[in-house]
Amino acid sequence: MQTVSESMIRKEYQIKVNECIENMQQAIENSFNNIDTKLDELLNNEFNSINIIASQQQQSQLPKINSNILFKFQDDNFPKQICQEVTSLMLINTHNQVQKQEQQYQELTKETHTTQKNQIKQNDCQINTQTIQQSSTLQTTQSNVKPFTYQLVKENSIKQDQWCNAIAVNKDCSILIAGCESQIKVFEVIQGILKQVQILNEHGRDVYTLNFMKRSDHFISGSQDKSIIIWARDQNNLWICQQYLNGHTNGIYCLQLNNDENIIISGGWDNKIKFWQKQNTWLCTQTIRDHKNAVLGLTLNEQLNRLISCGSDNFILVIDHIDFFNKWVVKQKIKVEQCGFRLCFIDNYTFTFYPDSRQYIIVFEMNNINNQYTKTKEIPVKGGTDHCLFASQYIESKCMLVNKNGLNVSLISMKQNGEVMNQESIEFGTSHIFGYMTDDGQYLITWDDKSKEIQIRQYHEK
Structure with missing residues (x-):
């Protein structure tokens, strides 16, 4: 029996997808050219557009679109938004079709391609060997985890009366920004002491999030003024604004960078998650609108192909990157009883979530049967009234989760066998705590409204 190669299947479906998208975009644009100011005429044109799309979908066997989808769009750019919505549905459906075709392809070639099958087995063995080696390394690292504490370095405390919502440190711990x-205040380590060297005044309202790039001498900031700024150094070694990223319609609460540092992911009070890609300049390439209220936390997994978010709408979104289409698609929506401000991947299959004011952190793990995340355990912590910002971090080298909860910052060891141990809980006497742990786990930097100091604590084994 003659078979079709996997690359031909992918190429065929890519062509079909592109043709469908182009046809729908053209139909939508044509149908909206004649929209005038009257609401009745606008609605008529919208439903005509949906009929055109529905007709195309019947021909290409794509999922049907409910006409109620129109009422999701609140701004004036209807054609673009409908195209995005339809394209998202197409991506999910066509991705599933490609998977089915690939399965059929594997069945067809099962008996006639024994050589390829044996090669696949060899590759699988190599992958399994790598996985075992990685697991062994992780287990060794975790077995070597010793009791620790973080001691305050008083000589490096910095008096700071202004409210400090965000802190970040560069990769070699020589620069601290707050x-x-x-304002963004820049401190440098000079003769072992942090000294302020510059104040940046480009933002119009409070700065909520800061992230240093590790491959280049840049950092990014997000603000209540709705903007993201890319910062770089000039020839005089001073930090300057390199580019504004404007697209959010309300304050920005969280930012994530991928390891290649060519994608920025932002979440904000406008309920949106935006993906910014570096081309000649930074451009917004996709927007996720599935949260119905403010986006308060974002985190990427180790493989950088999965994003999770939490919002004040009591939902956690699991968002997967589909390489074939270079798009992010919402894979799972997890309803939680209480909204939370922070969540964190421990590995590709496990993440933690702290619900507001509770005395526990929830652990979610992927179910191997349906590939869905479910709650598996709770980690007891000291709770209390909480506030947003101060993202959770997992420090892999120390197998340690850093989580702000209520009046405390909890430092929790996460072991290979699933055992957890709350190594230390630092109480600040206030819930207004903001901070950052350096990537190597050596320093915990915080500001709180009780001490009104930027405080540095250093890791020490007991």
Whole structure:
């Protein structure tokens, strides 16, 4: 029996997808050219557009679109938004069709391609060997985890009366930046002491999030003024604004960078998650609108192909990257009883979530049967009234989760066998705590409204 190669299947479906998208975009654009100011005429044109799309879908066997989808769009750019919505549905459906075709292809070639089958087995063995080696390394690292504490380095405390919502440190711990209300203050380590060297005043309102790039001498900031700024150094070694990223319609609460540092992911009070890609300049390439209220937390997994988010709408979104289409698609929506401000991947299959004011952190793990995340355990912590910002972090080298909860910052060991141990809980006497743990786990930097200091604590084994 003659078979079709996998590359031909992919190429065929890619062509079909592109043709369908182009046809729908053209139909939508044509149908909206004649829209005038009257609401009745606008609605008539919208439903005509949906009929055109529905007709195309019947021909290409794509999922039907409910006409109620129109009422999701609140701004004036109807054609673009409908195209995005339809394309998202097409991506999911066509991705599933490609998977089915690939399965059929594997069945067809099962008996006639024994050589390829044996090669696949060899590759699988190599992958399994790598996995075992990685697991062994992780287990060795975790078995070597010793009791520890973080001691305050008083001589490096910095008096800071302005409200400080965000802190970040560069990769070699030589520069510290702090979002002090609308300003960004830059500190450098000079003869072992942190000294302020520059104040940046480009933002118009409070700075909520800061992230250093590790491959280049840049950092990014997100603010209540709705903007993201890319910062770089000039010829005088001073930090300057390189580019504004404007697209959010309300304050920005969280930012994530991928390891290649060519994608920025932002979440904000406008309920949106935006993906910014670096081309000649930074451009917004996709927007996720599935949250119905503010986006408060974002985190990427180790493989950088999965994003999870939490919002004040009591939902956690699991968003997967589909390489074939270079798109992010919502794979799972997890309803939680209480909204939370922070969540964190421990590995590709496990993440933690802290619900507001609770005395426990929830652990979610992937179910191997349906590939869905479910709650598996709770980690007891000291709770209390909480506030957003101060993202959770997992420090892999120390197998340690850093989580702000209520009046405390909890430092929790996460072991290979699933055992957890709350190594230390630092109490600040206030719930207004903001901070950052360096990537190597050596320093915990915080600001709180009780001490009104930027405080540095250093890792020490007991």
